[in-house]
Amino acid sequence: MTTLANAKPRAYGDGLFEEYPVVASDIIYEGAAVGENASGYARPLVAGDVFLGFAQQTVDNSAGAAGAKNVQVRQRGHVQLPIGSLAITANDRVAVYASDDDTFTLTSTANSLIGWVSRFVSSGIGVVEFDAVAVRAALT
Secondary structure (H helix, E strand, O other): OOOOOOOOOOOOOOOOEEEEEEOOOEEEOOOOEEEEOOOOOEEEOEOOOEEEEEEOOOEEEOOOOOOOOEEEEEOEEEEEEEEEOOOHHHHHOOEEEEEEOOEEEOOOOOOEEEEEEEEEEEOOEEEEEEEHHHHHHHHO
């Protein structure tokens, strides 16, 4: 291994966004929770998937092969979501799960961890702090 002898500028991202290849014959809509299937492709989240983030734009791969298109996801941040059974007592950072790409709950059974309640807004509505990298680490 050779160490650097000169400056070597590198291209860095901010870690906020990432792109993943999309599963065949599907559409991921802007704002959808995105999950990873068993083959490593992004899809509208299905309960039990590893959470990748939230889609930043709609990607229509309904006529394409797996990996023909990529979806850009926001990997971390805060998002206001409807959360089943959310009450004001959730301000203590309870875990939030998804059972599909637009259904969020406090129930872990068979669902996908997506983040933690950051702030109670009103009955059934909360701000969720999400970090797909931290979620993946929490699962291993």
